[in-house]
Amino acid sequence: MSNVVVKVGVASCGLAAGAGDVFSRVQEYISEQKLDISLVKTACIGMCFEEPIVALSGMDAGTIIMGKVTADSIIESLDDYLAGNPIRQRVILAEKGDAIHNELLANQKRIVLRNCGVINPESLPDYEATGGYTALRIALEMEREDIITTIKDSGLRGRGGAGFSTGMKWGFAFNAVGDKKYVVCNADEGDPGAFMDRSVLEGDPHSILEGMAIGAFAMGADEGYIYCRAEYPLAIKHLKIAIADAEQKGYLGNNILGTDFSFDLHIKEGAGAFVCGEETALMASIEGKRGMPTIRPPFPAESGLWGKPTNINNVETWANISWIINNGADAYKQYGTEKSTGTKVFALAGKIKNSGLIEVPMGVTIRDVIYKVGGGMKTELPFKAVQLGGPSGGCIPEALLDTIVDYDSINKTGAIMGSGGMVVMDQGTCMVDVARFFLNFTQNESCGKCTFCRIGTRRMLEILTNITEGKGKLEDITTLEQLATNIIKGSLCGLGQTAPNPVLTTLKYFRDEYLAHIEEKRCPAGVCTSLLRYEIDPEKCIGCTACARKCPVNCISGSVKQVHNIDQDLCIKCGACYSTCKFGAVKKG
Amino acid sequence: MQNVVSKLDAVIQKYHGKKGALIPLMQEVQDLEGYLSHNTMQYLSEQTNVPVAEIFGVATFYSMFRLKAQGRHVIRICKGTACHVSGANGILYSLRENLQLEPGEETTTDGNFTLVEVACLGCCSLAPVIMIDDQTFGTLTPEAIPSILDKFAFAGDTV
Ligand SMILES: Cc1cc2nc3c(=O)[nH]c(=O)nc-3n(C[C@H](O)[C@H](O)[C@H](O)COP(=O)(O)O)c2cc1C
Ligand code: FES
Numbered sequence: 001m002s003n004v005v006v007k008v009g010v011a012s013c014g015l016a017a018g019a020g021d022v023f024s025r026v027q028e029y030i031s032e033q034k035l036d037i038s039l040v041k042t043a044c045i046g047m048c049f050e051e052p053i054v055a056l057s058g059m060d061a062g063t064i065i066m067g068k069v070t071a072d073s074i075i076e077s078l079d080d081y082l083a084g085n086p087i088r089q090r091v092i093l094a095e096k097g098d099a100i101h102n103e104l105l106a107n108q109k110r111i112v113l114r115n116c117g118v119i120n121p122e123s124l125p126d127y128e129a130t131g132g133y134t135a136l137r138i139a140l141e142m143e144r145e146d147i148i149t150t151i152k153d154s155g156l157r158g159r160g161g162a163g164f165s166t167g168m169k170w171g172f173a174f175n176a177v178g179d180k181k182y183v184v185c186n187a188d189e190g191d192p193g194a195f196m197d198r199s200v201l202e203g204d205p206h207s208i209l210e211g212m213a214i215g216a217f218a219m220g221a222d223e224g225y226i227y228c229r230a231e232y233p234l235a236i237k238h239l240k241i242a243i244a245d246a247e248q249k250g251y252l253g254n255n256i257l258g259t260d261f262s263f264d265l266h267i268k269e270g271a272g273a274f275v276c277g278e279e280t281a282l283m284a285s286i287e288g289k290r291g292m293p294t295i296r297p298p299f300p301a302e303s304g305l306w307g308k309p310t311n312i313n314n315v316e317t318w319a320n321i322s323w324i325i326n327n328g329a330d331a332y333k334q335y336g337t338e339k340s341t342g343t344k345v346f347a348l349a350g351k352i353k354n355s356g357l358i359e360v361p362m363g364v365t366i367r368d369v370i371y372k373v374g375g376g377m378k379t380e381l382p383f384k385a386v387q388l389g390g391p392s393g394g395c396i397p398e399a400l401l402d403t404i405v406d407y408d409s410i411n412k413t414g415a416i417m418g419s420g421g422m423v424v425m426d427q428g429t430c431m432v433d434v435a436r437f438f439l440n441f442t443q444n445e446s447c448g449k450c451t452f453c454r455i456g457t458r459r460m461l462e463i464l465t466n467i468t469e470g471k472g473k474l475e476d477i478t479t480l481e482q483l484a485t486n487i488i489k490g491s492l493c494g495l496g497q498t499a500p501n502p503v504l505t506t507l508k509y510f511r512d513e514y515l516a517h518i519e520e521k522r523c524p525a526g527v528c529t530s531l532l533r534y535e536i537d538p539e540k541c542i543g544c545t546a547c548a549r550k551c552p553v554n555c556i557s558g559s560v561k562q563v564h565n566i567d568q569d570l571c572i573k574c575g576a577c578y579s580t581c582k583f584g585a586v587k588k589g
Numbered sequence: 590m591q592n593v594v595s596k597l598d599a600v601i602q603k604y605h606g607k608k609g610a611l612i613p614l615m616q617e618v619q620d621l622e623g624y625l626s627h628n629t630m631q632y633l634s635e636q637t638n639v640p641v642a643e644i645f646g647v648a649t650f651y652s653m654f655r656l657k658a659q660g661r662h663v664i665r666i667c668k669g670t671a672c673h674v675s676g677a678n679g680i681l682y683s684l685r686e687n688l689q690l691e692p693g694e695e696t697t698t699d700g701n702f703t704l705v706e707v708a709c710l711g712c713c714s715l716a717p718v719i720m721i722d723d724q725t726f727g728t729l730t731p732e733a734i735p736s737i738l739d740k741f742a743f744a745g746d747t748v
Contacts, residue, residue, distance in 0.1 A: 012710075012711060012712055012725060013712050013714060013715060013727075015724075015725060016712050016715050016718065016725035016726060016727040017728075048712075048714030048715065049714055189711070190708075190709075191709070192667075192668075192670045192671070192672075192673075192708040192709035192713075193669050193670035193671045193709060193713050194709070194713075195709075195711040195712070195713055195714075198711040230653055231707065231709075231710060231711065232711060233723060268609075268612075268613075269612075269613065269616065270651075270653075271612055271616065271651035271652070271653040271654065272651050272652035272653040272707075273650060273652065274708070285612065286609050287608075287609045288608075288609040288610060288611030288612050288647070289611075289643075290646050290647055290650040291650065291651075306608070347713060347714075348714070349670075349671035349713035349716060350670070350671050350674050350675065350713075350716070351674065351675075355671075355713070355714035355716075387670060390670070421670070421713075423670045423671050423674065425674055429674050434670075434673075434674070437673050438670075441708060447650075552686065574679070574682060575679075
């Protein structure tokens with residue numbers, strides 16, 4: 001068999017963009033032409049904006065990766081490649097020679113994403129070929145305390161949002177007394193706009209298994225759970241395959257690699273509740289109960305699952321472990337800043353050109369992430385803000401873009417590092433609407449246990465809705481600030497304690513937008529429909545009837561070559577006329 | 590009905606005695622009929638000795654559990670941050686319009702579609718996104734909706 005390999009990215013993002021058709025077309029072509037090449041599946045390389053993505057390798061030209069592939073274009077490229085000709089389709093990465101995005105990867109440092117989009121996630125031999133499970137072998141020969149010391153020395157901080165030292169947390173669980181201990185992987189990834197964990201789960205499931213096995217050995221646990229949200233069916237499928245294969249090869253199960261260490265790993269599917277990402281709620285949910293957070297202490301390390309000492313880490317945290325054991329704490333610390341070591345994965349989304357998944361060393365500026373790695377803005381509209389940390393986070397304005405990626409620096413802006421979602425917003429985004437959007441989310445997801453979180457967020461939402469509908473009063477801003485303070489003080493878990501952040505940061509950095517809504521009854525971004533008005537400029541309208549034909553509620557009157565008119569009482573402000581008119585005659589204001 | 594009961598019993602048996610099994614048990618039971626009816630929850634409670642209040646409590650806490658029958662195809666529209674700033678509202682409007690859903694209604698009168706709003710499907714780079722059953726559709730425009738829905742049109746009972 002020749003060495004030529006065609007790799008198609010079939011993670012959720014690739015599939016949504018049509019990778020399934022591309023894969024079947026190549027499969028057909030190979031059998032039609034009796035080609036002596038292999039076709040394999042891989043996951044997401046992070047350049048979701050270029051999906052579907054296909055990599056060709058094994059010829060003198062080296063590895064060539066193409067983007068925006070179609071079922072037709074791939075055949076042409078494959079022919080070119082096999083004939084040794086230059087590829088005429090869109091080449092995004094090339095091992096030898098130039099390609100549009102070669103630089104994008106050069107600006108990154110990939111530890112967590114090292115295998116994503118490179119290996120076949122359904123293949124244990126692929127993972128082993130990249131050095132997989134060597135760290136587990138090394139760890140099993142180490143003293144358990146030394147493993148924990150290595151993780152502590154590496155400076156690794158929890159990637160689930162709060163940024164607590166992983167080594168210290170492992171130390172607590174190690175010291176906890178108990179005949180039974182658990183380790184848990186938090187794969188609930190509930191922050192809207194974040195998909196780092198999904199990509200790792202789909203693209204490199206064994207790295208999580210290996211990290212958990214090392215952790216379980218170090219802390220003395222013999223059973224573990226991966227709590228994965230049910231909205232990620234492909235991730236769950238890959239995890240199931242990985243666990244079965246690892247058990248078969250003796251990396252999981254009884255007497256791992258011939259030692260007396262045994263570790264059983266189970267998958268628990270979430271059932272759709274954001275609050276279950278909170279660790280105490282997550283454990284309640286694993287136990288089969290309503291996912292209500294409970295007061296800490298006792299911390300999970302003392303009394304967690306079924307009252308036993310338990311250690312919970314996030315997907316990305318676990319995926320770092322084997323790299324650290326293989327390369328040592330010092331190698332890890334050479335990346336990042338003094339207090340935030342290593343790298344961080346970010347999911348870039350919103351109005352950014354290169355939306356997808358990236359991994360950069362801590363310490364780079366947010367500006368560099370957005371403009372150097374992310375390629376800047378997608379449309380002509382200028383940058384307005386970047387949202388970090390989801391519903392618990394905040395919006396960072398242009399003026400603070402030189403803030404570095406590091407837990408403490410980001411906290412100072414009022415936002416949080418969070419789990420790594422970065423949603424970029426342009427001038428066409430209304431910040432009051434964004435604040436309202438998040439409050440609507442937290443208000444829906446509040447479990448209802450704490451009064452301030454339950455009713456306070458509802459009050460804030462009502463006020464924000466009034467403001468976006470032009471019914472706001474100046475006092476509302478003070479009321480919002482007071483409610484925010486009380487909700488933070490009066491809530492038991494992180495959900496309530498951080499829920500006001502999106503409102504507080506937008507009030508801090510975009511107060512003028514609130515004032516425009518309240519005092520002038522105007523939405524500067526043109527988003528809040530109640531404050532919008534579409535009108536036809538009689539000077540510009542040539543009576544082409546295009547808008548009238550497009551209007552879904554038939555509220556535009558006027559005959560051919562006559563000036564048209566919009567009936568404001570019937571208008572639903574969908575903007576169809578605005579985007580249809582070729583003469584700029586529809587005014588939005 | 591007899592058929593359903595025997596399937597129910599098989600599922601209950603499968604989880605018998607396992608710790609923390611209530612949620613996966615309920616998920617599998619829901620898969621049998623597409624939703625959890627009051628009768629089903631009552632029956633589950635009798636068979637498992639879990640109080641019906643607790644079962645109902647779990648069913649209403651998690652958004653995956655449905656207390657009403659749903660359409661043949663489930664459309665999930667993402668209302669996450671990335672989709673929100675990329676025009677998810679327009680997509681929602683177009684969906685409701687094409688499905689001819691009255692305000693507050695979720696399932697079409699022919700029982701073919703149920704529309705649910707979810708927060709983030711994890712395909713944010715392709716915002717705005719919808720998912721129909723297990724298929725994801727990204728970078729949508731309101732105009733693209735009718736042709737996507739056509740793929741799932743109901744062709745009449747085939748049985
Ligand atoms: C409302 C809420 C939601 C959370 N959601 C997640 C989540 O989706 N994924 C996650 O890893 N951590 C989440 N966390 C943080 C966890 O409680 C916990 O701190 C984390 O899993 C610990 O892992 P780490 O130390 O590796 O970060 C959430 C916290 C709160 C308060
Ligand atoms: S915000 Fe819609 S898929 Fe993430």
